[in-house]
Amino acid sequence: MSGKSGPSDRSWLPPRASQPRALASLRERLRDTFWFTPTVGLVCAFVLWWVLAEVDTKIVAHLKEEQAYEEIADLLAFAQDTRLIVTTISAAMMTFIGVVFSISLVAVQMASGQLTPRVVRIFVRSRITKLTLTVFLATFAFSLLVLTSYEGGASANPRRVTSVPLLQSTLTLGMVGLSLLLFIAFVSSTLRLMRVGPVVDHIAHESFRALERQPGGEPEEAPLEPETTRVMHRARAGVVRDVNVARLVRAARRRGVVLRLIPRIGDFMVPGMPVLAVHGGAAPPPYTLKYAVSVGVERTALRDPAFGLRQLSDIALRALSPAVNDPTTAVQCLDRMVQFLAVAVRLPLGPLHHRDRRGAVRLVQEVPGWSDLVDLAFEEIRGCAAGNPQVTRRLLAGLDDLLVLAAEERRQPLLRHRALLVEAVERTVPEAAERAFALYPDRQGIG
Structure with missing residues (x-):
């Protein structure tokens, strides 16, 4: 065993992020799992939907207090237009999730066969892979929840409507845009990790x-x-x-x-x-x-x-x-x-x-x-x-x-x-x- 020799200055090493010692092992174990991040994403999607549903209900209640029934009718028309989009999104996201899994499995198989099975952990711990899967699953679950918030159609009576999924539909569209951007980043990252360098x-x-x-x-x-x-x-x-x-x-x-x-x-x-x-x-x-x-x-x-x-x-x-x-x-x-x-x-x-x-x-x-x-x-x-x-x-x-x-x-x-x-x-x-x-x-x- 070598003794002490050389300077103890470690300035040439990469800077270390400050992290509590007691949480380091737990954080490492969670990074080695593939279920934790998607599960947290699904829980967050449900909580976010519940919060936005409450806000949408309060918006409609406020408009009723102001007797702004024309504005409610406009919101119903907008919601009816976005309903078809949300329905399409909920069906398409499962296809995207399947594509993500297929790309990941092919990349893992190629890396394991050409390099070493020990590099599989790099793909399991990949942040972009976990984030992409999390956002895709959250978008799918959120879109299904939003579909339960629609009441009637554009011709529904504005006086009887209790909630219009305005913010929910808007956020769904935003999550779709984020999913597309993450998909591009995911493919780029996966192709990069399939190279030896x-x-x-x-x-x-x-x-x-x-x-x-x-x-x-x-x-x-x-x-x-x-x-x-x-x-x-x-x-x-x-x-x-x-x-x-x-x-x-x-x-x-x-x-x-x-x-x-x-x-x-x-x-x-x-x-x-x-x-x-x-x-x-x-x-x-x-x-x-x-x-x-x-x-x-x-x-x-x-x-x-x-x-x-x-x-x-x-x-x-x-x-x-x-x-x-x-x-x-x-x-x-x-x-x-x-x-x-x-x-x-x-x-x-x-x-x-x-x-x-x-x-x-x-x-x-x-x-x-x-x-x-x-x-x-x-x-x-x-x-x-x-x-x-x-x-x-x-x-x-x-x-x-x-x-x-x-x-x-x-x-x-x-x-x-x-x-x-x-x-x-x-x-x-x-x-x-x-x-x-x-x-x-x-x-x-x-x-």
């Missing part, structure tokens, strides 16, 4: 945000007291997605102990496995540790910077497989890996020491070190790249660039991968001229 760029930005959320590691000031006991995992099996640091620090402070998180973010846990080691005393009560470690079905990038490298590596490996044979895609992934490591090389990546208000260490959390990140980025790709000069040239150029940025204590993993790559190319390529070509650093591969 935007996908790897999205993964890289997620990784940068996760890296910026992670506090800097620090060298251990003093060895921990002997381990006294361990806390076992009692929840369901799953991947460790997040840790409630504040809850664990409070529990450790009250007991006067230090807790050490055994699994890393991204590890798979099953019931009965040790999750926390207790140093210096008795374990905190079980209720104080409840929901302290969040597990889920799959990894997320919320607190897991290495997950982005894992996705990029998967895309590159599939591109280098004989069935696909797409080295250009692998080069694009290497571009983003080098970009990520160029930022990580300046950061302290030691174990995280979370402290209480008095400055005492209460929670120690292991995170991937510099060597771990370098191995994750280059180990598997290097094993598949020896026979492909485009990839070897780009990989060598990336290693050379990182060697320039790395401090002396962080150069060894880079030098090891460079030496292993050169050895692999020398074994694979017998001709000296081709070998020299494959071992020439080039940031574009072969241009």
Whole structure:
């Protein structure tokens, strides 16, 4: 595990939006669902219809008080004209919803087959996809509700009419216009995410945000007291997605102990496995540790910077497989890996020491070190790249660039991968001229 080296200034990282720590995990879970936003949209559509129906009723009541029956008759005529439009809208919106689903499923299938199944989460979490589906469903539901507000026709007696859906019909037309604009944006966004470049760029930005959320590691000031006991995992099996640091620090402070998180973010846990080691005393009560470690079905990038490298590596490996044979895609992934490591090389990546208000260490959390990140980025790709000069040239150029940025204590993993790559190319390529070509650093591969 690498110790602290390099400055802790993170000014080159993307700015972080201020967000309460306690709500981060809940927000992440909701973003991974596809039902929450449309459901909220349907509820809002019903509430909006109810409010506008009340306003329309008050408008008619006010006109009756003023005995403006001609104005009511005009409103009835307008409502009758818009009734056919609203009826058509309610029937057409289901067709639009079907089109949206069809485009989404085709895009997900193509991305999963050509890149990696892990990128499906990008489509599930896409804001424009959720917003488009939400507005379409809300427009459909709202138009059906508006149809229940019509009373008679244009020839109805203005003195007996209690409500005319004036505002409701107008808003329906506005929602149709918004739906058309969102449909254009949705198609454009989906086509963009079906290309490799935007996908790897999205993964890289997620990784940068996760890296910026992670506090800097620090060298251990003093060895921990002997381990006294361990806390076992009692929840369901799953991947460790997040840790409630504040809850664990409070529990450790009250007991006067230090807790050490055994699994890393991204590890798979099953019931009965040790999750926390207790140093210096008795374990905190079980209720104080409840929901302290969040597990889920799959990894997320919320607190897991290495997950982005894992996705990029998967895309590159599939591109280098004989069935696909797409080295250009692998080069694009290497571009983003080098970009990520160029930022990580300046950061302290030691174990995280979370402290209480008095400055005492209460929670120690292991995170991937510099060597771990370098191995994750280059180990598997290097094993598949020896026979492909485009990839070897780009990989060598990336290693050379990182060697320039790395401090002396962080150069060894880079030098090891460079030496292993050169050895692999020398074994694979017998001709000296081709070998020299494959071992020439080039940031574009072969241009």
